[in-house]
Amino acid sequence: MEQSTRQEQTTLDIGGMTCAACANRIEKGLNKLPGVTKATVNFAMETAHVEYNAAEVSKQAMTDKVVQLGYQAVVKEEGKSGEEKKQKELRDKKLQLLVSAVLSLPLLWAMVSHFSFTSWIYLPDFLMNPWVQLALATPVQFVIGGHFYTGAYKALRNKSANMDVLVALGTSAAYFYSLYLTFQWSAAATTHGHGGGAPSLYFETSAVLITLIILGKLFEVLAKGRTSEAIKKLMGLQAKTAVVIRDGQELAIPVENVLVGDMVLVKPGEKIPVDGEVVQGASAVDESMLTGESLPVEKQAGDTVIGATVNKNGRLTIRATRIGKETALAQIIKVVEEAQGSKAEIQRVADKISGIFVPIVVGIALLTFLIWFLLVEPGEFAGALEKAIAVLVIACPCALGLATPTSIMAGSGRAAEFGILFKGGEHLEAMEKVQTVIVDKTGTVTKGKPELTDVFIEGMDEAEALGLIGAAEKQSEHPLAEAIVAGIAAKGIVLPSIEQFGAIPGYGIQAVAAGGAKVLVGTRRLMQREQIDFGNAGERMERLESEGKTAMLAAINGRYAGIVAVADTVKESSKEAIAKLKQMGIEVIMITGDNKRTAEAIARQVGIERTLAEVLPEGKAEEVKRLQAQGKKVAMVGDGINDAPALATADVGIAIGTGTDIAMEAADVTLMRGELTGIADAIYMSRKTMANIKQNLFWALGYNTLGIPIAAIGLLAPWVAGAAMALSSVSVVLNALRLQRLKR
Numbered sequence: 001m002e003q004s005t006r007q008e009q010t011t012l013d014i015g016g017m018t019c020a021a022c023a024n025r026i027e028k029g030l031n032k033l034p035g036v037t038k039a040t041v042n043f044a045m046e047t048a049h050v051e052y053n054a055a056e057v058s059k060q061a062m063t064d065k066v067v068q069l070g071y072q073a074v075v076k077e078e079g080k081s082g083e084e085k086k087q088k089e090l091r092d093k094k095l096q097l098l099v100s101a102v103l104s105l106p107l108l109w110a111m112v113s114h115f116s117f118t119s120w121i122y123l124p125d126f127l128m129n130p131w132v133q134l135a136l137a138t139p140v141q142f143v144i145g146g147h148f149y150t151g152a153y154k155a156l157r158n159k160s161a162n163m164d165v166l167v168a169l170g171t172s173a174a175y176f177y178s179l180y181l182t183f184q185w186s187a188a189a190t191t192h193g194h195g196g197g198a199p200s201l202y203f204e205t206s207a208v209l210i211t212l213i214i215l216g217k218l219f220e221v222l223a224k225g226r227t228s229e230a231i232k233k234l235m236g237l238q239a240k241t242a243v244v245i246r247d248g249q250e251l252a253i254p255v256e257n258v259l260v261g262d263m264v265l266v267k268p269g270e271k272i273p274v275d276g277e278v279v280q281g282a283s284a285v286d287e288s289m290l291t292g293e294s295l296p297v298e299k300q301a302g303d304t305v306i307g308a309t310v311n312k313n314g315r316l317t318i319r320a321t322r323i324g325k326e327t328a329l330a331q332i333i334k335v336v337e338e339a340q341g342s343k344a345e346i347q348r349v350a351d352k353i354s355g356i357f358v359p360i361v362v363g364i365a366l367l368t369f370l371i372w373f374l375l376v377e378p379g380e381f382a383g384a385l386e387k388a389i390a391v392l393v394i395a396c397p398c399a400l401g402l403a404t405p406t407s408i409m410a411g412s413g414r415a416a417e418f419g420i421l422f423k424g425g426e427h428l429e430a431m432e433k434v435q436t437v438i439v440d441k442t443g444t445v446t447k448g449k450p451e452l453t454d455v456f457i458e459g460m461d462e463a464e465a466l467g468l469i470g471a472a473e474k475q476s477e478h479p480l481a482e483a484i485v486a487g488i489a490a491k492g493i494v495l496p497s498i499e500q501f502g503a504i505p506g507y508g509i510q511a512v513a514a515g516g517a518k519v520l521v522g523t524r525r526l527m528q529r530e531q532i533d534f535g536n537a538g539e540r541m542e543r544l545e546s547e548g549k550t551a552m553l554a555a556i557n558g559r560y561a562g563i564v565a566v567a568d569t570v571k572e573s574s575k576e577a578i579a580k581l582k583q584m585g586i587e588v589i590m591i592t593g594d595n596k597r598t599a600e601a602i603a604r605q606v607g608i609e610r611t612l613a614e615v616l617p618e619g620k621a622e623e624v625k626r627l628q629a630q631g632k633k634v635a636m637v638g639d640g641i642n643d644a645p646a647l648a649t650a651d652v653g654i655a656i657g658t659g660t661d662i663a664m665e666a667a668d669v670t671l672m673r674g675e676l677t678g679i680a681d682a683i684y685m686s687r688k689t690m691a692n693i694k695q696n697l698f699w700a701l702g703y704n705t706l707g708i709p710i711a712a713i714g715l716l717a718p719w720v721a722g723a724a725m726a727l728s729s730v731s732v733v734l735n736a737l738r739l740q741r742l743k744r
Contacts, residue, residue, distance in 0.1 A: 007037065010059055012048040013085065014041065015072030018151055019163035020401025021349065021358055022071065025155070029069050033057050036323060044405035047076065049213060070154025078272045082684035093218040100211040100350070102143045103136045107204035122441045129486060130182040130201055137203035141175050145210040161358035169214060169362065170392035171206035173385055174200055174718065178202045198481060200382065204717045209393060216726025219733075237308040237329060242273035245317070262320045263465075266311045274307045276318035283314030319592040332672070345429055350404055353701070361395040361708070371425065384698035390711035394721040395704050399728040406736035411689030414740050417672040429670035430652050431686035433633045437679060438624065438639040438646070440614075441602055442593035444656050445676065446568040448639070452487020454548055454565035456540065465561050467493050469554050472511035472519040475501040478552060483508075483566045520555040527553050527560070534560040548601030574606045577676030582607070586630075591615055591623060591646075637679060654679060681744050692739055696732045703728045737739055 002627050004594065017023055023043040030039035030048060035056025041048045050062055059075050066073035071280065110127045126132055141150075151164030167486065178201040224227055242255050245263040255273045263279065266272050272285070284296035287309045296312050299305055305318055307327040324330060365388045372384035395471030405470045408425040415422060422428045442448050457465045470488035473481040475498055488495070500512040508522015520530060524541070532555045540563060544551040549567040553560070581588050591612045592599045599613035612623055620636070624646050636650035647667050655667035673680035679712070683719065710716050716724075 007051065008054045009049070009051050011076040012050065012062060012066065014046050014048055014066060016151065017043055019043070019048060019072060021160065021162035021403060022354060023401065025158060025160050026066055026069055026071060029065050029656040030062060033061060035064055042405050043401045044409055069158055070151070075174055090221055093214060093221055096144050096219055097211070097214045100140050100214055103140050104204070104211045104419055107133060107207050109135055110204065115278045117322045130185050133203040134179065137175060138209045140207040140210050141171060144214065145171060152613050160718050161362065165358055166361060166392045166395065168211070169211050170389040170718065172354050173389055174202040174205040177382070177385055181612055189218055193740055202386070205389065209684055209718060211415045212723050212726050216729050219744045225610040235333060239271040239273035239308065256324060258320050258323050260320055260323055264318050264320055266314050266316045266318060268311060268315065270311055271309055272305050272309050273320065275322035276305055276319045276320045277304060278303045278316055278319040279319050281315050283316050284312045286312055323737055324677065332416070346428060349696060350400055354398060357395070357400070361392065364708060364712065365391040369484040376534060387714050389718040390716045390721040391708055393718055393725055394707035394711045394716060399700035399703060399732045402729055403700045403730050404693050406692045407696055407739065408690055410739040411685060411692065414742055415682065415685040418685070418744055419671065420678055420685060421670040421672060425634045426580045427652055428686050431635070431669065431682055434635045434652055436587045436589065436627055436632045437635045437637060438589045438591050439645050439676065441590055441599060442568060442638045444637055445590060445602060445606055446570050448568060449568045450483035452484050452564065453567045453569065454544060454563070457562035459559065460561060461554065463493050465554070465556060467495055468489065468513055468519050469521055469564060470511055471495040471498050471513055472501065472521055475511060476503060476509050480566045484564055504669050519559050521552050524553065527555060530555065532558065532560055537563055546601060547599060548598040570602060570605050571675065573677050577680060578628045579678065580680040584680060584685065591620055617643055621649040624649045635679070654682065684744070685742070689739060690744055692736060696735055699735070700728065700732055
């Protein structure tokens with residue numbers, strides 16, 4: 001039974017797409033396959049991401065479907081960036097452009113020399129010969145431009161239309177009409193002994209158009225390569241080799257050959273190759289690539305280390321615990337790739353427009369031809385044809401197909417460099433609309449680890465009293481005791497040994513030190529039970545408790561000795577982060593299972609006006625729903641474990657983490673650096689990316705809307721339309737690339 005619902009995911013590398021309509025068709029085809037839950041095709045990345053039931057459909061069936069639709073498809077290999085494929089595509093485009101330009105330039109030369117203002121340009125007579133022009137244009141039309149015919153045929157066979165249809169129609173009309181005129185001229189020359197002057201041919205229109213489209217595509221490939229810079233940078237962080245100890249020998253092996261459990265030796269200055277646990281040695285490790293923390297972190301036996309971080313100064317032996325695609329860095333790369341390959345809602349709108357665009361354009365071009373041929377210039381076939389070709393070419397929807405995915409690739413890639421991982425384009429889009437941010441207290445606003453904050457000793461030497469308190473607390477397993485011991489040890493105080501120890505549930509602890517001193521640490525009730533007068537210390541305790549601290553009374557040898565207070569302290573960046581969010585017009589609410597007094601004390605420290613205290617984990621999701629019912633777009637920020645229901649319920653779930661448990665399942669966004677400032681950065685990146693997408697769509701749609709009527713009324717020569725069309729695609733990609741220069 002389990003087999004029948006096994007859900008899996010895969011990514012296919014797609015070849016042969018020329019515009020958004022191609023991506024649309026592949027997406028529809030894959031979604032129709034039985035067993036496919038969801039398929040999204042990214043035109044800019046040339047990939048298809050498929051979620052499917054492995055019991056009903058195979059990867060082979062998916063690739064076969066794509067091939068049947070007229071494209072190439074292979075299953076993407078894990079960890080491969082597709083760099084070789086891109087380099088080959090680049091080489092092919094450069095060669096095509098070179099051959100096309102060499103053959104087209106003489107035709108362009110012949111055309112330019114026809115203008116009265118260029119009469120001074122020398123033109124060899126043989127270039128005016130129609131047969132010479134035919135010889136130059138034919139290889140461009142059918143060899144360099146052959147893939148347009150292939151693409152158009154496959155599209156039409158599948159009852160759809162794409163950019164190939166427009167280019168094939170436009171260039172073929174110019175080429176075959178010129179071919180007809182060439183035969184006509186040749187027949188006249190044979191009959192009358194001369195052909196008269198060479199006719200006005202349009203070979204240069206078709207050849208120059210194809211050359212310009214290839215040039216545009218070359219620029220596109222170069223620019224699209226830059227949008228995936230973030231992935232390349234992340235992949236570049238990985239260590240290439242590892243030194244493992246096997247059978248007592250030190251062996252340098254490729255990092256992909258390391259096995260779980262292998263002992264890996266890491267020398268000073270080297271990258272740690274895989275995630276693992278230190279078994280021997282001590283060192284400081286630079287984890288800034290992952291956590292953003294500029295200070296190296298001290299590591300010793302028992303501590304975990306993360307692959308791709310840098311061992312600074314000591315020799316470490318680590319036991320490999322996570323390798324290959326299981327490492328934290330591999331998980332980050334996977335999340336970024338999936339985000340770049342997914343679709344935002346705004347892209348689906350653009351895709352729908354692209355889908356109906358080509359048939360409408362063909363209709364407009366046909367109408368343009370008929371109006372010119374029958375009404376404006378009756379009988380002028382060549383002039384009418386030229387206007388129709390210009391309409392076909394100016395309207396190619398390449399820019400429309402690139403508008404959204406290129407921005408999402410650049411935006412999510414840049415966000416990853418800031419330590420913000422968006423799980424998908426839809427979450428990048430949703431983040432822009434957030435009006436209310438709910439932040440969990442423990443581990444989000446605060447460090448999540450209690451610290452000794454206040455010490456008040458009365459009637460005896462502070463170091464002696466703290467030594468006895470610390471020694472007694474060291475015997476306790478309570479987390480607060482740990483904080484007291486760490487705080488006292490940090491002051492350099494030596495702890496005496498303890499002869500007797502006992503925990504009194506609900507009250508505190510009691511102990512007898514080696515010198516016979518009796519120590520009590522605990523609540524007011526403990527002091528009252530032991531009949532110890534603590535005077536006015538109760539007022540001080542209340543003040544500390546009103547600040548969100550846990551205060552404990554101490555007595556030594558039956559006399560009140562003082563107060564120690566512990567608190568989960570606020571992260572240094574929290575106050576700045578809340579101020580930043582408020583400046584952006586975002587309402588901030590703190591939610592916690594802690595008591596109201598502690599919650600309000602923490603909230604005051606960081607500038608949060610509204611708190612929801614004493615809320616159980618399942619109650620957090622209810623609070624999110626309540627705010628959504630008021631029409632608010634809500635982001636929930638938590639540690640991704642006890643906050644999972646609320647993270648899943650919110651419009652955007654944001655997990656705070658250091659990157660070791662990357663992108664918790666319930667969250668849509670992960671802040672790898674564990675700081676609240678990342679929320680404002682995530683909203684900022686979302687707003688900038690969405691603004692960039694809207695600019696691109698406005699440019700792409702505006703360009704086509706404006707370009708079609710201009711071409712239809714005869715103000716654009718076909719080759720100018722071709723240049724403008726290529727320029728529009730390149731400008732959209734270049735605009736998206738501006739996101740890679742954003743500063744926080």
